[in-house]
Amino acid sequence: MQEKRGVDTFDNMSSRALRDLEREFRFGSVGTLVISPTRELAMQIAEEAKKVVEKERKMHVHVLVGGVKSIRQRRPWDLYPKDIVVATPGRLLDLLSIPSFREALATTQTLVLDEADMLLELGFREDIQSIISHLPSNEQRTTFLFSATMDPSIAEVARASLHEKHRFIDCIPPGEDCVHKRIPQTITTLQNASEMLAHVMRLIAHDQMIHGPRSKIMLFTSTTKLTDLLANMVQSMLPALPGSNNTQVFRIHSMLDQAKRSRISQRFRQCDNLPSIMFTSDVSARGVDYPSVTRVIQLGVPPSKAMYVHRVGRTGRRGRDGRADLVVMDFESAFVAFQLDDMPLEDLNPASFATQVEQLSQECDREPLPKLVAPIEPRLQTLESALIPNAQSRIQAETIQGVFSSLFGYYYSLRQLLRTSNAHILDSVQSLIQGLMGLADKPTPSPAMRQMLGSSFKPERRRGTKRLNNRDTKPSKFRFKGPSSGKYPRS
Known part of the structure; x- marks a missing residue:
């Protein structure tokens, strides 16, 4: 009887009253709330949502992300309907202090958690729980959870946010490998x-000689400071590449403001007639679609196996060919052995690869591809003799210390996965910086590093830091000092 009265009430309302009610x-009230872990992905989702509703002039898409002043997002909130709201957790929590946001979210009809595994990996579990507490119960809303990996932590979030009778849908057809397995x-x-630098440059040159102007590479690094350093160094070494100065170099990381990150993403996305390289941190690792990426290069181990999978997933998309290269130092071997043991990784010997690149350059010099600058082989030979030492000589002292501190912090956070001692992490990162930047001596740990290391820190006496002369001396080799693989407990 109550439902019948409701129908009669609507039937008796005037058209104007119905429009006012609508x-x-x-x-x-929020129609659909989409929560995304990063600004880039949130803005990409919003752009796609706008395309879907572009013929429905009444429908509006709100984007609530950090990196821009909140006032620019608060004004449209009161002026337009809240059909689709795409947000990052941090900005959404900030805006929940405003009554109009809380009240609208309290009647949300559909919740979408995109890249749920990354939301957890970035530490958003409590934020997500707090946001969900402001929404209707899972019996009163429709909820979708999307994730590229499904580990126990994802299952726990699913139980908390989805209806108890939720369904699991696997988007990979039976018998078909995941993208990261077939690449x-x-x-x-x-x-x-x-x-390291010579090998990375050869990987880039190899891709350019294979794909010519369609070469589109994403190079992932461990930290923001390393991203900036490598982008600057490779920029100065472009003359050695087959694409030479035709090569477009981009960089993107969390320290850039959102407007700049959006412009860079769009330029890289649209770059399809010149060789291009995007140096990036993990802000580009998940969900963000850069079409036609021909190769992914990872310098150093990622923070997790899931992140490795997501990085690899930037290439070979939509059925296209792709390739992924991981370049690590010896002290990272335990991570590879235990975290990536089921990945189809093939060993690539740097000396053999250098020979392969040399032979390919000779072939390209005989039959050059468009946008590649001949001759290639003589210019590649200038890498180790001139271009790399020149790039290293330009590195400022503050840059050395900044990259050193950031890399030490990164690897220190992975010490359990690296299965080695704190002292060995310090020594390994020092050797990494020394070799990468061409220093005669290892960099000196900062007071903050010494405090982190505690009693394991043993200072060395030094005469000072000098630039390494590649023609006279070379840094000493170092090897992984952990216990033998047979003594590791399998994780």
Whole structure:
């Protein structure tokens, strides 16, 4: 009887009253709330949502992300209906202190948690729980959870946010491999960091000689400061590449403001007639779609196996070919052995690969591809003799210390996965910086590093830091000092 009265009430309402009621509902209630872990992904989702509703002039998409002043997002909130809201957890929590946001979210009809595994990995579990506490119960809303990996932590979030009778849908057809399993993947383990720049440049040159102007590379690094350093160094070494100065170099990381990150993303996305390289931190690792990426290069181990999978997933998308290369130092071997043991990684010997690149350059010089600058082989030979030492000589002292501190902090946070001692992490990172930057001596730990190391820190006496002369001396080799693989407990 109650439902019948409700129908009679609506039937008896005038058209104007119905329009007013509809307006009140659409302006005062969120239709669909999409929560994304990063700004880049949130903005990409919003752009796609706008395309879906572009023919529905009444429908509006709100974007609530950090990196821009909140006032720019608060004004449209009161002026337009809240049909689709795409947000990052931090900005959404900030805005929940405003009554109009709380009231609208309290009647949300649909919740979407995108890249749920990354939301957890970035530490948003409590934020997500707090946001969900402001929404209707899971019996009163429709909820979707999307994740590329499904580990126990994801299952726990699913139980908390989804209806108890939720369904699991696997988007990978039976018998078909995941993208990260069918992409050719190599691993190069370097004994000496002085080989790193030359090897990375050969990987880039290899891709350019194969794909010509369609070469589109994403190079992932461990920290923001390392991203900036490598982008600057490679920029100065472009003359050695097959694409030479035609090569477009981009960089993106969390320290750039959102407007700049958006412009860079769009430029890289649209770059399809010149060789291009995007140096990036993990802000680009998940969900963000850069079409036609021909190769992913990872410098150093990622923070987790899931992040490795997501990085690899930037290439070979939509059925296209792709390739992934992982370049690590010897002290990172335990991470590879135990975290990536089921990945189809093929060993790539740097010396053999250098020969392969040399032979390919000779072939390209005989039949050059468009946008590649001939001759290639003589210019590649200038890498170790001139271009790398020149790039290293330009590095400022404050840059050395900044990259050293950031890398030590990164690897220190992975000490359990690296299965080695704090002292060995320090020594290994020092050797990494020494070889990468061409220093005669290892950099000196900061007071903050010494405090983190505690009693394991034993200072060394030094005469000072000098630039390494590649023609006279080389940094000493170092090897992984952990226990033998047979003594490791399997994780």
